[in-house]
Structure formats: C-alpha cells, structure tokens
Amino acid sequence: MTDKLDFKKTLDTYRAPRGRFEIIVVPDMQYVMVDGHGDPNTSSTFADALAALYPVAYKLKFGSKRELGRDYVVPPLEGLWWADDMGSFTGRLDKSRWDWTMMLMVPDWIDQDMFERAVARAGTKKAPTRLGDVRLQLLSEGRSAQTLHVGSFEDEAPVLARMHHEFIPENGLRPAGKHHEIYFSDFRAVPPDKLRTILRQPVESESASPR
Numbered sequence: 001m002t003d004k005l006d007f008k009k010t011l012d013t014y015r016a017p018r019g020r021f022e023i024i025v026v027p028d029m030q031y032v033m034v035d036g037h038g039d040p041n042t043s044s045t046f047a048d049a050l051a052a053l054y055p056v057a058y059k060l061k062f063g064s065k066r067e068l069g070r071d072y073v074v075p076p077l078e079g080l081w082w083a084d085d086m087g088s089f090t091g092r093l094d095k096s097r098w099d100w101t102m103m104l105m106v107p108d109w110i111d112q113d114m115f116e117r118a119v120a121r122a123g124t125k126k127a128p129t130r131l132g133d134v135r136l137q138l139l140s141e142g143r144s145a146q147t148l149h150v151g152s153f154e155d156e157a158p159v160l161a162r163m164h165h166e167f168i169p170e171n172g173l174r175p176a177g178k179h180h181e182i183y184f185s186d187f188r189a190v191p192p193d194k195l196r197t198i199l200r201q202p203v204e205s206e207s208a209s210p211r
Helices: 044-068 112-122 153-170
Strands: 022-026 031-037 079-082 098-104 135-139 142-150 173-175 179-182 198-204
Touching: 022 198, 031 044, 044 098, 044 112, 142 153, 153 173, 153 198
Parallel strands: none
Antiparallel strands: 022 142, 031 098, 031 135, 079 098, 079 179, 142 198, 173 198, 179 198
C-alpha cells in the first residue's frame, strides 16, 4: 500500500503565480467530464453535472485504492468555458450564453474498464440525473498561459483582458483552446474575496497555422 498521493502538491500544473502570468507546458491529462450550457449560478444542469461527477470520481478513488493499492486525493474541480462570442465570457456579460465542461482529473493508471465499473457503482442506489453523461477523456493543452486569481469570479474579467490582450500577444502567441479554470476553493463555503482560482489559456505561436 502506498501513501495517499496529492496531485496539488506533486504537479506543477496546479501551481501558478499570483499577480503575474507565466507560460507552462501542460502534459496530457485525463478527466471525468460532463458538458453543459447556461449560467452556472442559475442552471439546474450545472448542479446536476456536479452531482454526477463527484460520485464517479470518488468511486474511482476507492476502486484504485482497493484494487491497485494506489490511493490519492481527488483533485480540485476544473472547468472549460467558451461561447460563440467569447466577449460574453471574458467580459462576464450574458452568462446564459456560456458553454462549459466541468471535470475532475483522474490518474493515468485509471482505464476505461475501471471507469465503467465506477459509473455502475455510482448508479446502484439513486443514480444522479446526469450519470449517463459522464465520460472519461484525455485533454491535450500543451503550452498555456496561466495565473492565480484570488477573489470573486466576477473580478476575473480585468485579469482575463490582460492575459488575452496584453500578455499573450506580447509573447508572440494567440489563444488555441478553451479557457480553463481550476478551483482550489469550495465556492459554496468560501467568501468570494478569498476564492483561489487558476486561470489558464492554451496558446500557440502567432506563426502557426490556424487549427
């Protein structure tokens, strides 16, 4: 039996400076994911997504410990965010237009068979409404800009503006993927001004061919 692994302490991708941006290279990582659309503050779909995600993630954790002798701390909640008009996201305007994927990282030793067994166990009693929408998927981001934001989600807009309109182009780069957030705080319990969130934007060279 190994010690419990805490990825927040071992992976550089879960570290970011506060008050400045940096470029990192994010390795391919796999997640349990659920997609959705709409304002996360009012959408029942968002709450249903989280209600499905966590049981599967914990069934995977306990299955890994029981079957493989490999225990770990379930990593923090993460989200991918986008909209047809990204101004409605980066400017925090009409949240009803947002698309999102909520996700929890799982170790690379978790395979599809273990995932399917975890989903089945999560549905043995009262199955979460969106259990059938949870999937296991690899996410490839590569080179990315990121920073640590401390404060309300509503206060992210100026930080995102500097990231997208100053830091990224000044480094000869352009956005090349979905906006990514990592939530180190429980936003149901922590005061808004104390929330700790990594803001990440995958990038590519300005000279690269458009994807």
